[in-house]
Amino acid sequence: MRVPYSWIKEFIDIDIPAEEVVERLNTTGIEAVCETFGEYIEGIVTVKILSVKKHPERDKLLVCEATDGHKVYQVVTGADNVKEGSTVILAKEGSVIKGIKITKRNFGSIQSEGMFLSLEELGISEKSEGVLILPDDIKPGEDPNRILGLGDEKIIEIEITPNRGDALSVRGLAREIGAIFGIKRKEVFPVISIAEEIIPEIFVNSERCTRYRGIIIKDVNIRPSPFHIQLKLIKSGMNPINNVVDITNYILLQEGQPLHAFDLDKIEGAVYVRNAREGEKIVTLDGEEKQLKETDLVIADDKKVIAIAGVIGGDNTKVDSNTKNILLEAAVFDSISVRKTAKRLAVSTDSSYRFERGVDIQNLPNAQDKAVELILKTAGGKAVGEKDIYPDPYRPEKIKLREKTVERILGVSIPKEECSDLLNRLEIPTEIEEDGTVSQIPSFRAFDLKREIDLVEEVGRLKGFDTFGEKYPRVSVESFRKSDEYLFELRTRDFLKDNGLDEVVTYTFVGEEIFNILGIPVPVIRIENYLLKTQSVMRDNLAVSLIGVFQENLRHQIKDLSVFEISSAFFEEYEEIRVGLLLSGRYIKGFNFTRDDQRFSTTDKWNFLKVKGLINSYLRSIGLKDVRYIPSDLPYLNPYESADIYINDQYVGYIGKIHPEKADRLEIPKETYIAELKLRYVPRDINDSSLKEGYLFTLYKNAEIPVFRELPKYPSVKRDLAFEVAENLQIDKLINVLNRSSELIDKVELFDIYYISSDRKSVALSVEFRAEDRSLSDEEVNKEVELVIQKMKEEIPDLKLRQ
Structure with missing residues (x-):
């Protein structure tokens, strides 16, 4: 809001310069600036129009004669609001209007000796229609700069915090200024009579x-x-x-x-x-x-x-x-x-x-x-x-302000008498009591004065925070317990940072285009009043934001990126806190060394197995086992290098390489890997504290406490087994069936896959057998292998053991 200082002076008798007023307003909590109204313009004068005629050659122009009391000027104008007898402002020959010097100018056969001015041409309005018509009592020949206050009138412009609507008026600003300088505000009440001839319906x-x-x-x-x-x-x-x-x-x-x-x-x-x-x-x-x-x-x-x-x-x-x-x-x-x-x-x-x-x-x-x-x-x-x-008339609330509260918060002792004076200067009716004051909150401050602390702020700002001496704040030594959710996210964040990833923070609202490119549905939660088309919906995954981060980095020629974000994904009835990863190019910045046949490098390229290893390491670090990877069908991932992640048969996220077609449309490298894990569930109902299945935090909270296991006392016996199975059989299913088929199996490792035909493949596994109470003999292990193969054939009927 901007108002002329002269208007404020109609409400308070004040002779203090506007600049000083603005300075004090800023120190008491209202952001304010002081500026001068317009600029002084040389060569302008008030004139009275003597006659108005149509231009004989130009339909839209008028030819006017006007006098400043000493000389008659002929002026051609396109303004249709000029009339005979009107008083206007004339820019004479030689004056400069908006950077253009006024000269005599011919419009057809008619010469114009100046220019009538509008508010816009005077530089005091962005837009105006017609020239400025002055009151009839202004005589020709007067200085318009003085009449309008150009280059002289001071304008005070304020910006308020949302709680100070009371200051958004000349009356309210005068109240504030009067309180600051200890000047009583003047009040003028209207005198009108309303005849009750009609009662409005x-x-x-x-x-x-x-x-x-x-x-x-x-x-x-x-x-x-x-x-x-x-x-x-x-x-x-x-x-x-x-x-x-x-x-x-x-x-x-x-x-x-x-x-x-x-x-x-x-x-x-x-x-x-x-x-x-x-x-x-x-x-x-x-x-x-x-x-x-x-x-x-x-x-x-x-x-x-x-x-x-x-x-x-x-x-x-x-x-x-x-x-x-x-x-x-x-x-x-x-x-x-x-x-x-x-x-x-x-x-x-x-x-x-x-x-x-x-x-x-x-x-x-x-x-x-x-x-x-x-x-x-x-x-x-x-x-x-x-x-x-007015069905429910305003009833002022009473708030007590204690002297000890003022001293505790502000660090200085302010007597209750001074507190009462300061509050009354703000037109907050206040009375003194034994241990402080009691204030009745007026309606113009009902929106922000609710508690005792609010009155402390009023006393402090009006007295002047800059007048208080320095004093160290009191700090409680009581420990604060961080929530398990916070500690879990901190642990996740620290793990990823320790592994060389950089954290990013993005907007949670994105545009629709990225979803269309990725081939996934546009989220249902939309922003009605979005400012940008690229910020019109609330995202339901982090990948869309991380891809945007990568695109921005590519514009700055940064092709090696290892980033993560822990943030929200939004759904109709709930939200999810997720961690998203985007990895591309090389990681671990360092150097390469080559000398003859000696080669050394401190950098390496991301690939699917390295990203999977990072995810596995993180899951192990939070005590989660039984991790399974099943081929993913997300349309923006490469079907041959992607997987959905399951723990205890619960879907918790995905990992994969960007689909090459999507990479081309997004203009990002094809060797870009994305992973996303669901950390925890956030209900819309704040009273809902239950843990939901399918989230890492829930699995983490419910995980079994690790139990120490002694190192093996007896040696293991190793057997390499090659199984012929159907081409579409998932390897993890084969390994899981193998692990369940014997209590003596200690370790299983895949070391070879060989395709026999288009629909059959050979899977070679290294299996270690171990007993905790004895050494196993070859005969015992051979019998156990026969039992294992028999049990596996029951679950996988077309399985064959290759000799």
Whole structure:
């Protein structure tokens, strides 16, 4: 919000330079800057237009004669709002406007001796229509720089934290400045009378509207607003429209209360504050059609929606030059409701900005009455009806502030008398009690002053945090127990870092295109108000983000990448914490050495077995066994170098090489490996603390405690067995059947696969037999082998032992 310093001075008697005011505002918690309004322009003067004629050769141009009281100028202009008798600003020959020097110029056969100026050409508005028309009481020959304050008027612009909606007005800012410098704020109350000729038919059918006050004003005359109001709006960054609309904006800036004026004759029947009906539409004041949802709060009449509550009005009831009767609305709407609707519709207005941060419900009638008073003065008419719906009046909360709390938090002792004075300066009614103070929280601070600590902050910031001496904070020596979930993720993170991987952090929202390229469904959780198309959905896997990281690294010529991320994947009813890995190129940066036939290298390339070994090592490090790898059918993985990972017959993740076709489309190397493991389940219900199956954390928590096993006392007996099996038989199934067929089998290792034909293969395994209580004889082992083969044939009927 930006306001002229002179406007603030109307509420407090202050002679302190604006720069010093801004400096103090920054030290007390409101970010502020001071800037000068416009720039001084040489060679401009006020002139009165003596005559206006059409250009004889150019249809869209006018030829005007204007005087500054000493000289008559002939000016050609394209502005259609100039009239005989109007007072405007003339840039004379030699003046510089927006970097262009004004000279005499011929338009056809007519010479122009200057240029009439608009707000845009004066450099004080980004956009304007027509030249600036000055009040009739301004005489020709005066300096427009002085009249407008160009290069002289100080503008204070503030940025607030979301809890300080009370400062979003001239009134509120004056209150804050007055409290800082110990100056009492002035208050002026309107004097109006409302004839109860008509009682507006207004019905509030939603709890999200806590107060609604409507006033009918009849027989208004729509015209430009007084110049002093226009000038304040211009200096605050708003363009004047007409007297009624300008006054609603004027009061919004001055009082912080959004208002809206409806053309009463365009309203059909009664006025309702209600939830929108699903699919209802409205064309808003900005000319855009908006489709509404049931969650949106609207203002409607018997037949149509006429405004989106707290956000923007409808084009169907706007005030224009033909308006004669108006309904002036002042209301307080639920801040969360307004914020959600404004975000969903991508509409941000001065009204929604204030409703989102809280509006003073008690100041509503005062602000609206000031608007009525101004409308009656500038537009004429008569206030003939008023209705105020306020079912639950504001009741101030009481908060006690203890001296010992102030000292404990701020580190300095501030007497309760000084605390009371500081809070009362902020217009927070405060009384002194035995051990501190008691404050009644006014409605304009009801949104952020809830607890004793909030009052400590108010006392501290107003006294000045920069005035407190240095003091070491007290640190508790009580130990804090970290959660098992945190420690498990830390253990995972440390393992991967120790193995040379770098951690990355990515956005959890991504675009749809990557899912289409990978050939997997687009997630169902979408972001309604996404800022970028590449951030429109919540991801349900980490691979899509890690691929994006790789693509960005490739743009910087980084081809060797070993990264991981521990983060969330999102689903409709729950979330998952996963760890994702992307590995490509070489790992372990070092050097190569070659001398004759001597070769040495400290780098190596990632391949499927190395990635699998990394995963296996991690799983063993957290005490998990019985890991099985089954061919994966994920469409973005190479079917010959990929696998789904199972532990205790529970799916926990996958590992694989990127599919070559996907690699080409993604423009990444074909030798890229991706792995993803499900670490833990995160329910949406915070009260759900159960451990879900299929997650490494659950398996880790339920894993058997390792038991020490003595080293073998007796030697093993080794046999090499070659089995002829079907080509499609998975090797891990063969090994599992072999392991289950005898209690004497201690170790099984695969050492050869040989394809006999297109549908048969030979699998050679090295099997070690060992007994814990004796040495095994050859005869005993031979008999055990016969039993093993017999049991295996029962489970794998077409199995044959090759001799």
